[in-house]
Amino acid sequence: MRKLILLLVLSLSAMTMTAANKYDNPDTIFVARDGTGEFRTIGEAIEVCRAFMDYHKVIFVKKGTYKEKLIIPSWLDNIEIVGEDVASTIITYDDHANIRMPGTEQGMGTFRTYTIKVEGNCITLKNLTIENNSARLGQAVALHTEGDRLVFVGCRFLGHQDTIYTGKAGTRLFFNHCYIEGTTDFIFGPSTAWFEDCTIKSKANSYVTAASTPQDIPYGYIFNHCRLIADENAQKVYLGRPWRPYAYTLFMNCELGAHIVAKGWHNWGKESNEQTARYLEYNNSGPGASTRERVSWSRQLTKKEASAITMENVFRMSSQWNPEK
Numbered sequence: 001m002r003k004l005i006l007l008l009v010l011s012l013s014a015m016t017m018t019a020a021n022k023y024d025n026p027d028t029i030f031v032a033r034d035g036t037g038e039f040r041t042i043g044e045a046i047e048v049c050r051a052f053m054d055y056h057k058v059i060f061v062k063k064g065t066y067k068e069k070l071i072i073p074s075w076l077d078n079i080e081i082v083g084e085d086v087a088s089t090i091i092t093y094d095d096h097a098n099i100r101m102p103g104t105e106q107g108m109g110t111f112r113t114y115t116i117k118v119e120g121n122c123i124t125l126k127n128l129t130i131e132n133n134s135a136r137l138g139q140a141v142a143l144h145t146e147g148d149r150l151v152f153v154g155c156r157f158l159g160h161q162d163t164i165y166t167g168k169a170g171t172r173l174f175f176n177h178c179y180i181e182g183t184t185d186f187i188f189g190p191s192t193a194w195f196e197d198c199t200i201k202s203k204a205n206s207y208v209t210a211a212s213t214p215q216d217i218p219y220g221y222i223f224n225h226c227r228l229i230a231d232e233n234a235q236k237v238y239l240g241r242p243w244r245p246y247a248y249t250l251f252m253n254c255e256l257g258a259h260i261v262a263k264g265w266h267n268w269g270k271e272s273n274e275q276t277a278r279y280l281e282y283n284n285s286g287p288g289a290s291t292r293e294r295v296s297w298s299r300q301l302t303k304k305e306a307s308a309i310t311m312e313n314v315f316r317m318s319s320q321w322n323p324e325k
Contacts, residue, residue, distance in 0.1 A: 023048040026055040033064030042081065042091065043068050051075040061128070063088040069095070069115060074147070076120040083127035086154055090129040091116060097138035107138070110162055114144035124151040131158035136183070141165045145173060145191060152178055159186065160203065166191030169214045172315045185210035187221065188243055194311060195223045202230040202237045202259060207266060209240035211247035213278070219314045220248030220278070228288065230259035241266040245276040252282035252306060260288025265298045282306040 030037035083089030163182035166189035181201040188210035213220030274297040
């Protein structure tokens, strides 16, 4: 009798463990706003993923508009969030920097305005539209990244000022075949990011990038085989201005529209930035690619220098740290 009771207890325990770990596997889980999936929100699907997964987990998001302010936390790895259709799978929110914080007279500031914030490592987003659709009342981030080895494929990032914030130095990001639009400094931050075959659209006379690459980081933003386009009212746009003195930005093999100003780059009103900013171009084409009037403190790479700019070299990072020295 005791043996039978013990077997029943063990059996029930196993069943309980199985139920508790329903999503602790590499299977795909489905999100649908219309209730036809396992979850109605992306946030619910993220919550059931196991911490520090050593396997690949897919969250498939069916067509729909998901008004969610999302965080992929630092304890989640190896997650891939895939939209059914990039034009019809939309994650949206509408915070901006001047929204008053509860109980204070202060605005929420730029860095809290994200629609989605990625803190985890080895995260991939595919076929999604991520937008901050706030009114133009201040900085409004659509994507905020802090994790390392992040990949974005076939996504659209929509916003105005500060659309994409690459928020942590020493992290590596890859944007492939994405569409990014905004007004001022709409790609900004200290990360190392490679943009391959992306369309970059300016919606106002302003600046495309505002890198803040640290002095000891060899690469910042690299745009390769990208197309820079603009709204009709955007006719005077700079490739970038340095948010911090050692900003690194390179455009190579890109098509630059007529909206790119002849000078190309801006010093953010500080002549000292001209001594430190790393602003580079190579083999660009289009009406905005002429180098005749480029600022003297930017540089055109040689063919040999450009040949060394590979993903392998750019994303190779090492650091040494000895707290006793």
